[in-house]
Each structure stands twice: as structure tokens, then as C-alpha cells.
Amino acid sequence: MPPSRARDTTEGTGRAGTLRRLGQWCARHFVVVIVAWLVALVALQVLDRSAGGTYSDNFSLSDTQSQQGLDVLKRHDPQAGxxxxxxxxxxxxxxxxxxxxxxxxxxxxxxxxxxxxxxxxxxxxxxxxxxxxxxxxxxxxxxxxxxxxxxxxxxxxxxxxxxxxxxxxxxxxxxxxxxxxxxxxxxxxxxxxxDDRISELIGFAVAVLVLLAGFGSVLAAALPLLTALVGVVTGLAVLGLLAAAFTFATVSPTLATMIGLGVGIDYALFLITRHRQRLMDGADPVRAAGDATATSGRAVLVSGCTVIVALAGLFASGVGFIGKLGLAAAVTVVSAVAGALTLVPALLGLLGRRIDRYRVRRPVAEAGTVAGAVPQGTWHRYALRVERRPWRYLGAGVAAVAVLAIPVFSLQLGHIGDGADPASFTDRRAYDLMTDAFGPGSNGPLTVVIDQSSVPQPQRSALASQAQKTLDAVDGASTVTPLTPTEDGDVLVGTVYSRESPQSATTTDLVNRLVDRTLPDAVRGTDARGYVTGTTAAQVDFRDIVASRLPLIIGVVVGLAFLIILAVFRGLLVAVKAAVLNVLSITASYGVVVAVFQWGWGGPALGVNGEVPIESYVPMMMFAIIFGLSMDYEIFLLSRVHEAWLRTGDAKASVAHALEITARVITCAALIMVSVFAAFIVSDNVVVKMLGLGLAVSVLIDATVVRLLMVPAVMTLLGRHAWWTPRWLDRALPHIDAEGEGEAPAPKAPSRVMAERATASHAQQQHDRDGTDRHHDGP
Structure with a gap:
């Protein structure tokens, strides 16, 4: 019996059986599940409103020189500190x-x-x-x-x-x-x-159109939106309760909403697609819901874990502010996965075969999945063209990514100041008044603190004179006020104003110049120590910390995702390919963000005043989020390639088969994700605009350039070598199943699998062409 047939007749054990039983139970007892979700939703909302916390950007970095300078000032002059x-x-x-x-x-x-x-x-x-x-x-x-x-x-x-x-x-x-x-x-x-309601409404409106076009069924289009909304509202209530115990940034709920809506709709979409295909194959609604949960539901579970692992990698930055942003987003990812595995099967059980009753066109089966059908769809023909000329398509993809990534080389991290806010904000009007009257540097004064408590009294006068002379000569400053002692005489305090705005590279350079050279020269030969403190100095310190730890975050996230892909698909080169291509697509999205905001190519059209730096933590957040989301599509596509490869042993044909049966649903999912993220560009918060654009562009690049050009080309070039794993590594890796492979017999040793493929490939392909294997599922 061929492996695919064995999977069809085996009920499965372990996680596959558990997920199937969960899906069937939820579909059969849909009233209990739906009521339980509603009760939990209402209870969490009540708790959040009565005991939930607030969001604040109040955080400090205790080891930075700016915080140390502020602590010195507080000790010697609390009113000034x-x-x-x-x-x-x-x-x-x-x-x-x-x-x-x-x-x-x-x-x-x-x-x-x-x-x-x-x-x-x-x-x-x-x-x-x-x-x-x-x-x-x-x-x-x-x-x-x-x-x-x-x-x-x-x-x-x-x-x-x-x-x-x-x-x-x-x-x-x-x-x-x-x-x-x-x-x-x-x-x-x-x-x-x-107020993110406008963004949410825009994202939902586009999602409705995409789902109607993809499904043709009103009810099938409404289900992903309903379950995603329930998941997001539930997750936000949980986040509010967490905010009572921990400090989350003000952007946290917006970020959580953005991610929760995107993954919630996608996860429900994949389950509903598989469920409808099983209904068309003749399964009853309860069994169809169980099959969908056991197969696509398992891929959702693996994908959700990958996203959460990527977000958890932000804690490697060592900055609690950034790590908690990842935690906030992970909360709604968890609620989205829970909704997909329980609420979606319950609603499918409620609708039964009525899911396609109200439709805008005739529902169709997934391409290439109807029993006995020979794949001849557009995507299959496209994959065959890629198979014939893989280097041409790979070169086109690399060229597109390279062009988009060019602006990355001028990336300037910083803090987005009040000058970029809408003119309707009072802080923007205050910023403009200060700039017109006192110069742009007046919006970000730098407080110089010199601790001379260890300097003998007779030497303090000479120190003050030396320090003042050194500060007056600093490059990049427009004004330096006289240094004055605190009431106890142990600290000298002065103010330095930059020639440029607080968010400019000139001001960042001025702060670093003061800290690294000017102040050490000012106190040379004494036991005094100098600091630069204040809001602008703290922002520069934060930016420097984030910039220094970004490579670490990238390494941790890529490494963890690489291990997950390797454990799921048992292919060393497949895992390397997934990591490299995702890094390339993220780099291209960075380039677009730099061009729009930092270069000003479209910033004013988005409501951003002038050219602004890239908020220091945005690249780090984008990388973790995008890498996790990109792995979603990677897992859904590769699981189908892997399934076909195990069944036929034909590596190139497996790529064409996988593209054929997943293209429509992955395209719909990507379009929805892009629309949800892009809708947040209308936000008044510039950081939210930046994240919304970056995430939307990245998903678009991933779904087009990477998924249509680079992945099939690379998989074709690698051939059967893509699935090679050293025997010792195969034994050491845990077995993580995706898309129902856990229902197959226990995995064989790689050498045995390769030998069996060599002898069975032709017979299996002939078997598929004759249509004797009747088990074909949609994505």
C-alpha cells in the first residue's frame, strides 16, 4: 500500500489523534464551545475594565550613562533631577x-x-x-x-x-x-x-472582498473574520490584565491588534479551506472538521509556535521594553491559535453543509485535488516553466530583492520626535513654536552633569574653568550655557543645545561626541566624571543599545526558526533555504521603509512631516514579526511539497504539485495580511505607520517575489538534495509533524527511504495518473 494510502486509512495517534478528536468534539458540541467562548470573552472584558492596567512608555535603562547622570543629579539636587x-x-x-x-x-x-x-x-x-x-x-x-x-x-x-x-x-x-x-x-x-477602528474597518473590508473572491461563499468568508475578531478582543483583554502587573508600551495594543487580526484570519482560512474540501469529497461535517483540525490545524499549531518563538526572541535584546512588545503580540497569536483549533470547528459544526448556501459564485474544489484529476492549472504550468529555467527565475527574484534593499545601506536609527506628528497635536505645535523662536535644538536640550564630589575643594574652580572651555569648543552645538554648581557644590550642571533637531544624525553624533571625547577631556587629570542626560540623551543611549543588539536578535530568531523547519521537514538544505530567503525578503522591506520615511519618498503622503529616522526598535520588531509570519507560508507550502515528495520521490514534480494546490489559499491569506497591515498606515502614530508599511510590504514581497520566483527555483535546483539530512542529525532531531504526516507509519531511516523511492517512484506516479488513489485534500 502506498504511503499516502496508509495515511488515509490510519486514524492516527498522538497529536494527530488528539487534534482530530478535539476538532470533532468541538464540531459535535458546538453550542458548548461557542457559549464557553462568549462567557470567557465577557468575563475577560469585565475583568479588564475593572482591574486592567494602563499602557505607558515609562521605562529606563539603568546601566546607561544618561540614567547614571540623572541619578547623580537627583542625589545632589532632587528638584533639578x-x-x-x-x-x-x-x-x-x-x-x-x-x-x-x-x-x-x-x-x-x-x-x-x-x-x-x-x-x-x-x-x-x-x-x-x-x-x-x-x-x-x-x-x-x-x-x-x-x-x-x-x-x-x-x-x-x-x-x-x-x-x-x-x-x-x-x-x-x-x-x-x-x-x-x-x-x-x-x-x-x-x-x-x-483609535484603531478605522484601520480595523479598512482591513476587514478588504478581507471581505478577498475572501468572497476566494471562497465564493458569504458564510465561509465571514467565519475567518468573526473568529479573528473574537480572538483579538480576547487577547487584548488578557493583555490589559497583564498590563496591571507589568509595564507595556503605549503601542502594545495596536501592535497586538495588527498581528492578531492577520494571523487569526489566516489560521481560520486554512482550516475552513480544508474543511470545505472534505465536504466536497463526501465527508460529513463533524468528520470534515476533525480532519481539518488534524491536518491544517496541526500546521496552524506549528506555525503559531514559530511566530511565538520568533517574538520571544526579542527578549534576547536584554531590553524589557522591546521584549514586552513581543510578548504583547504573542498574546493575540496564542488567542488566534486557540480560536482556530476550537471556535472554528465549532462554527463549522454549527453551519454543517449550509456553509455554501449563500454564495456569490459556485464553490470549487482546490486545484489538483479532485479525485482522479490531472494537475493542469495555471499554477502548475507556471511551476513547470520555473522547472525548465530555474536560474532565470532565481536571478529575477534576487535582482528584485537587491534593488529594494539598496536604501538599507543608509539606514539611520533614531527617535521620531514631536516634529513628525500631525499639526493637530499640541506637542507638534509646541515643537514648531520652539523651533521658530529658539532653533531646532531647543526641543532636545542636553543636560551635562559633572560629578566632582571626589575632587578636592581647591581644585574645583580649575576643573569648572577647564570643563567650560572644553564644552564651548564642542562641534555640533549651537549654544552651551555656563556650568553652575548645585547647592552642595558637588555637581556642575550645564545645558548644551544642538544645531539640529533632536531626531537628526547631527544631534546623535553630538551626544556621542560629548560622552566619548568632550567630557573625558573636560575632567582629565581629576577624579571627576561627566555625564550627558535628559530625554534626548536617553533616546540616543537606547538607540545605541538596540543597534548593538540587533545582530544578536537576528541570530537568535533565525537560529530558532531554522531548527523548527529542520525538525518539521528533516531537510537540512530546506531549512537553510527558508532562513536565507526570509532574511532577504525582510532586508528588502527594510529598504522600502527607509526610502519612504528616512528619504521622504512618500512620507508626506502618509501624513509624516519631513524626513524622519527609523525608530530604533522598529527593525528589531519587524524582523521578529515578519520572520515568524513568513514561516507560516513556508510551513504551509513546504508541508505540501514534502508530502508529495514522500509519496512520489519526484522532487521537481512535488514543487509543481504543492504550488498547484496551495496557491489560491496562500494568495488569499497573503492579500488579507497585507490589507490588515497596510490599513494601519492611516494611524496618527508614526511608529505604527512605519510598522504597518514595513509588515505589509514584507508580506507582499514574501508572497510574490519569494514564494513565486525564488522558492520554486531554489527547490528545483536542489532537487532531492533539499531533503537530505545526515543520519546522526536525523536521529537527534525531535519529530514535529505538519499537515497530518503524523498519521503515517513511523518514519524510516533516511537511507531506507531513499532506496524505496528509487524503486517505487515510477509505479507511484503511474498509480496517481490512473486515479486509483482517491485521497486528495485541499490545502
Whole structure:
């Protein structure tokens, strides 16, 4: 009996049997499963609203020099060492000096607010509080100024209600006709709450059209959307509960929604496609749901684990902020897998054979899967063309990826400042006012801290003079304020302003120059130590850490995914091919993101003001997410190639067969994923725009250039060698089944398999052509 026949008649054990029984039980007891999901959904929502946490970008890197400098400043002058934010004032009609009484009232009221350490009056040059380090600036024309408020906590974590007190405090100035805008953390607090509903609606609308075109059935198109939505809402509620115990970034729920919708729709799509094919083959709905769960459901399980492993690899960065972003996305991936394995079979059981009752066209079986059919579809003919000229198609794919990847060589990591936000945001208006009145560097002052507590008193005067002279000569600075001692005299504090905006490469270079050369020269010959602190300096430190650890993340994620592919398909070169091609497609997507945002090729059309650097953690996040998602399609395609290879022993024909039976469903899945990700480009958050575009482009490249050109060409060139694995490695690897191979007899040794293929290949192919093997499933 041929291997494929054995798989057809064997009920299977282990995970295959467990998944089949799970799918059949859910389909048979659909009322219980659906009610259980609804109860869990409502309960989690109630718990999230009553006990869920909030999202905040409040995190610190304790080992960085900027944090060490802030700690020194806090110890010697707590009022100067807090978290600062600016309230920017502008009066077009008269000098602000005419509003002296209103200014004093506002400063006094701000000082009374909770968590405020000190408030500077820009008109008097003094602070209400204990710190007297800085002089509040007033523009040359006297019409623009800013109040610096220092807090003992990060202002962006104080919540919307806190902003009401700030609004009340600045009312005297607003009533007098002055324009009042909030910059820095207060501006972030004043931003409108992120609303992803428009993005979700756009993604859903496109998904509906794609699913209707692919399935032809209204109910079959609605099921993936419904289950994905339930999975995302459930996952977000769980994430909210986790946020009560851990600090997650404000972008976390958006990222989780983006990933959860994409994989949730895809996973349901693969199961429903297999289920409908089994119905067309004559199986009853319960058995069809069990078969789909045992085969495609297992591929979903393996794929979901691959995505989660890739996201977990972000913890290798050693930065909790980044690792928790991966955790946030993994939560909705878990809920998507759970929904695909339980809720989808239950809904299929509920619909039974009525799944195709409402349709826009006649449902069709998957190409090449109808019993006795000879594959002659478009994708099969295309695969045969690739088989004839593999080098031409591989060269075209490599050339396309190489062209798209060219901008990567000018990649500039950094932080996206307030200047890139929409003009409707108060922090953007504050940024523009500061830039016009005081220069772009005023939006990111660099605080220089020199700890001279170990320097004898007689030597401190000479140290201050030497340090000031060295700082005044630093390249890239527009202004350097005089160094002034704290009240205890142990610390010197000054401010350096860059010639360019905080997000520019010039400012990044200035920070690194101050830390690496200028300050060491300034304190040379003494026991003093210098630091550069403040928000901009902390962002540069964060960027440097992320840049240094990006290769580690890439190595960890690629290595883990390589091992999974190797364990699933037992082919060393297949695993190498999967890793290399996915890295190439991700590099191409990086190039597109750099061209659009950093080079400005389309940034304004997306609502981004000017050219901006690539947010430092975006490449790391993109790599983990894209690599995991790319492995989804890799597993679904290779599982079919591998199945055909085991059955026929014909490596080249197996590629054509796999393309023929998976092309339509993988194309639909990719189009849906692209639409879901691209829909988030309309977000007001520039980082979300960047991630949305990068993920959409990467999936598009993966589904076209990689999947249509490079994969079939490479698999054709490798031939039977693609599935070779050293015997010792085959024995050492765990056996992970995908797409139902676990229902086959126990795997034979590689040498025996190769010998049997050599003798049985011709007979098996003739057997398939005669149509005697009636077991053909859709993807």
C-alpha cells in the first residue's frame, strides 16, 4: 500500500489523534464551545475594565550613562533631577512681559499640582521651588517663551485627569490671548487616545472582498473574520490584565491588534479551506472538521509556535521594553491559535453543509485535488516553466530583492520626535513654536552633569574653568550655557543645545561626541566624571543599545526558526533555504521603509512631516514579526511539497504539485495580511505607520517575489538534495509533524527511504495518473 494510502486509512495517534478528536468534539458540541467562548470573552472584558492596567512608555535603562547622570543629579539636587516638560507660550500681538501677573498666577498654580518639583517663570528667570539651575528662556522679540515644569514621575504616566489641572492652571494666560501648547511628556499626555477602528474597518473590508473572491461563499468568508475578531478582543483583554502587573508600551495594543487580526484570519482560512474540501469529497461535517483540525490545524499549531518563538526572541535584546512588545503580540497569536483549533470547528459544526448556501459564485474544489484529476492549472504550468529555467527565475527574484534593499545601506536609527506628528497635536505645535523662536535644538536640550564630589575643594574652580572651555569648543552645538554648581557644590550642571533637531544624525553624533571625547577631556587629570542626560540623551543611549543588539536578535530568531523547519521537514538544505530567503525578503522591506520615511519618498503622503529616522526598535520588531509570519507560508507550502515528495520521490514534480494546490489559499491569506497591515498606515502614530508599511510590504514581497520566483527555483535546483539530512542529525532531531504526516507509519531511516523511492517512484506516479488513489485534500 502506498504511503499516502496508509495515511488515509490510519486514524492516527498522538497529536494527530488528539487534534482530530478535539476538532470533532468541538464540531459535535458546538453550542458548548461557542457559549464557553462568549462567557470567557465577557468575563475577560469585565475583568479588564475593572482591574486592567494602563499602557505607558515609562521605562529606563539603568546601566546607561544618561540614567547614571540623572541619578547623580537627583542625589545632589532632587528638584533639578526630575522629569521635565515644557509649556510653550506665544502672543502674536504683544510681548509676554505685559502678561506678568497672569504668568505668576499660572506658575503658582502649576507648582501646587501633585508630583511637581519646580516650575520656572520665564519672565523672572527664577523657579518656584528649590532648584535654581536653569534660566527660563524668552525669545528675542519677547513674544515666545516656555515654562519648564519638573515632575517626580514621568508626566506621560499621570493619566488624562491630571491634564485637567494643567489646563486650569494655564487658563489665565489663555484668557489673556496667549497661545499655550504642551511640549514633551505633557504633550504626549494630551494626545488623543489612539483609535484603531478605522484601520480595523479598512482591513476587514478588504478581507471581505478577498475572501468572497476566494471562497465564493458569504458564510465561509465571514467565519475567518468573526473568529479573528473574537480572538483579538480576547487577547487584548488578557493583555490589559497583564498590563496591571507589568509595564507595556503605549503601542502594545495596536501592535497586538495588527498581528492578531492577520494571523487569526489566516489560521481560520486554512482550516475552513480544508474543511470545505472534505465536504466536497463526501465527508460529513463533524468528520470534515476533525480532519481539518488534524491536518491544517496541526500546521496552524506549528506555525503559531514559530511566530511565538520568533517574538520571544526579542527578549534576547536584554531590553524589557522591546521584549514586552513581543510578548504583547504573542498574546493575540496564542488567542488566534486557540480560536482556530476550537471556535472554528465549532462554527463549522454549527453551519454543517449550509456553509455554501449563500454564495456569490459556485464553490470549487482546490486545484489538483479532485479525485482522479490531472494537475493542469495555471499554477502548475507556471511551476513547470520555473522547472525548465530555474536560474532565470532565481536571478529575477534576487535582482528584485537587491534593488529594494539598496536604501538599507543608509539606514539611520533614531527617535521620531514631536516634529513628525500631525499639526493637530499640541506637542507638534509646541515643537514648531520652539523651533521658530529658539532653533531646532531647543526641543532636545542636553543636560551635562559633572560629578566632582571626589575632587578636592581647591581644585574645583580649575576643573569648572577647564570643563567650560572644553564644552564651548564642542562641534555640533549651537549654544552651551555656563556650568553652575548645585547647592552642595558637588555637581556642575550645564545645558548644551544642538544645531539640529533632536531626531537628526547631527544631534546623535553630538551626544556621542560629548560622552566619548568632550567630557573625558573636560575632567582629565581629576577624579571627576561627566555625564550627558535628559530625554534626548536617553533616546540616543537606547538607540545605541538596540543597534548593538540587533545582530544578536537576528541570530537568535533565525537560529530558532531554522531548527523548527529542520525538525518539521528533516531537510537540512530546506531549512537553510527558508532562513536565507526570509532574511532577504525582510532586508528588502527594510529598504522600502527607509526610502519612504528616512528619504521622504512618500512620507508626506502618509501624513509624516519631513524626513524622519527609523525608530530604533522598529527593525528589531519587524524582523521578529515578519520572520515568524513568513514561516507560516513556508510551513504551509513546504508541508505540501514534502508530502508529495514522500509519496512520489519526484522532487521537481512535488514543487509543481504543492504550488498547484496551495496557491489560491496562500494568495488569499497573503492579500488579507497585507490589507490588515497596510490599513494601519492611516494611524496618527508614526511608529505604527512605519510598522504597518514595513509588515505589509514584507508580506507582499514574501508572497510574490519569494514564494513565486525564488522558492520554486531554489527547490528545483536542489532537487532531492533539499531533503537530505545526515543520519546522526536525523536521529537527534525531535519529530514535529505538519499537515497530518503524523498519521503515517513511523518514519524510516533516511537511507531506507531513499532506496524505496528509487524503486517505487515510477509505479507511484503511474498509480496517481490512473486515479486509483482517491485521497486528495485541499490545502
Amino acid at each position: 526630575g522629569y521635565s516638560s515644557q509649556i510653550v507660550l506665544r502672543d502674536e500681538h504683544r510681548p509676554l512681559a505685559s502678561l506678568s501677573s497672569q504668568m505668576s498666577t499660572t506658575v503658582g498654580d502649576l507648582q501646587k499640582l501633585p508630583h511637581v518639583l519646580s516650575v520656572q517663570n520665564p519672565l523672572s528667570g527664577s523657579s518656584q521651588g528649590q532648584s535654581k539651575q536653569n534660566v527660563g528662556p524668552l525669545s528675542d522679540d519677547g513674544r515666545t517663551a516656555y515654562i519648564t515644569v519638573r515632575f517626580d514621575v514621568q508626566p506621560s504616566t499621570l493619566g488624562d485627569a491630571y491634564l485637567d489641572g494643567v489646563d486650569d492652571a494655564v487658563q489665565p494666560l489663555r484668557r489673556a490671548g496667549a497661545q499655550v501648547e504642551y511640549g514633551g511628556p505633557l504633550g504626549e499626555l494630551a494626545r488623543p487616545a489612539p
